[in-house]
Amino acid sequence: MSNTQPVRGALLWQVVIWALFALVIAVLPYIFTSSSSISMMSQMGVFIIFALSYNMLLGEAGMLSFGHAVYFGLGGFFTLHAMRGVNDGAWSFPLELMPLIGGLGGLAFGIIFGSISTRRAGVTFAMITLGIGSMVESSANMFTDFFGGESGISGNRVLDVTLLPFSYGPSVQVYYLIGAWTVIAALLMYLLTKTPLGRISNAVRDNPERAQFVGYNTTIVRFMQFSLSGFFAGVAGGLFAIMFEIMTAPNVGLVQSGMVLLMTFIGGIGAFFGPIIGAVFVTYMHTALSGFSEGWILYFGLLFVFMVMYAPGGIAGVISAHFAPWRAGLMHRLLPGYALALVPALLAIAGLVGVVEMGYQLSLAYDPSQPIDLFYMQVNATSLVAWLVALVVLAGGIAGVLAAARVVRARWADVNRAMATTGEGT
Known part of the structure; x- marks a missing residue:
């Protein structure tokens, strides 16, 4: 009885979390209209x-892939072709299940390419996936009947065949479908981590030699995980195709x-919710920064380097690291240090943004002497004073x-010593 109660409590807690996850998705359009x-x-x-x-590849099985968009993009292309077939009357299939077409497409090519790439691990595996990604992207201009060439292919998501009485023309209906x-999909991938395949994938990630020694075929484990990962990437690609009604060669590209x-690394590969955080954060920043600056890719690159150097566990790792001090009631000891670092961190960010934006203005603008709007001020990128101020703010922020x-x-x-004394752990 005493052993089953914690298990039931943990299961109930997981059910509550997933219910809240679904509830948040359901109510967001009523908040952000x-x-x-x-x-x-x-x-x-x-x-x-x-x-x-x-x-599923990097975090669960330790496979660093540089070509995962292949299965995302191919899933989208398959979905669009299926939608076009329904619109042309060639066959009948409901829109709500169209992402399954993309998933099956991703699974099929995951099996094909996975049978080759998963025979190797580590750097060799990464290089094989890079080559496959380059090959598929370059093939988009060769097989124009499927990829549509440079212009891609487009379709119409408003089908006559649906399971629910919706046209899926309005964006809010598409939102609820997604x-x-x-x-x-998230729940299925989470449950997969609790299966024997998920546990064995973790073992292959952590110590492939020991997993092989106790009798597991590490190649088969990697292959199965790779193929299933391709399926879910294809589902995502199918939803992408339904949302935008167009797919182009860059959707399968590097x-x-x-x-x-x-997204995955910034969010954190050490926890299941890490990629969710990363996807939300990067999508928001991409949307916000791309409208603010032409150098948004540079900002993402700098953020990625910072996370690799100082927070390799990602945002989820940073959050998880604070669970123990929170439970021990010691967070109040950490907050003053964070408050002390906040102001110089904001100054460093402001200085960096100033340097980057003025640099882009000098190198790309038709008239570099034209002032730019920066932090609600008019800044002249050709002014030596503006550069000195930005550099001083950046240097002072970094020093702080x-x-x-x-x-x-x-x-x-101090907190770790206190937790060790009380037996809370770190």
Whole structure:
């Protein structure tokens, strides 16, 4: 009885979390009602599935892939062709299940390419996936009947065949379709982590030699995980095709593969909810920054480097690290250090943005002397004073962050000692 109660409590807690996840998705359109917000939230749902499918490779099985967009993009292309077939009267299939077409397409090519790439591990596997991604992207201009060439292919998501009485023309209806698939796909991928395959994949990730020694075929384990990952990536691609009604060659390309790697790593591969956080964060920042600056890719690159160097566990890792101090009631010891680091961190960010934006203005603008709007001020990129101010703010912010970091480390050491004394652990 005493052993079953904690298990039931943990199961109930998981049910509550998933119910809240579904509830949040359901109520968001009532909070953020603009069409741009609904479109952005729909993209978040698509990329949550895509990032979680990538985490099946990197986080669960330790496979670093540089070509995961292949299965995302091919799933989208298959879905669009299926939608066009329904519109032409060639066959009948409900729109709500169209992402399954994309999933089966991703699964089929996951089996084909996975049978080759998963025979190797580590750097060799990564290079094989890079080659496959480059090959498929370059093939888009060769097989124009399927890929549509440079212009891609387009379709119409408003079909006569649906399971529910919706046309899926309005964006909010598409949002709820994507939201439903997001909950279903995320839940299935979570349950997969609890299966023997999920546990064995973790063993192959952590110690492939020991897993092989006790009798598991590590190649088969990697292959199965790779193929299933391709299925869920194809589902995400199918939803992407339904949302935008167009697919082009870059959707199977290396930039898309790099973006999902960025989402997964920034969110954190050590926890299941990490890629969800990463997909939401990167999608929002992409939407916000791309309208603000032409150098948004540079900002993402700098953020990625920062996360790799100072927070390799991603955002989820940072959150998880604070669970123990929170339970021990010691968070109040950490907050002053964080407050001390906040101001210089904001100054460093402001200085960096100033340097980057003025640099882009000088290199890309037709008239570099034209002032730019920066932090509600008019800044002239050709002014030496403006550059000196930006550099001084950047340098001062970095110096302040480094000084505050010593305080934060000292407070963490104090908290760890306190938890060790009380037996809470770190």
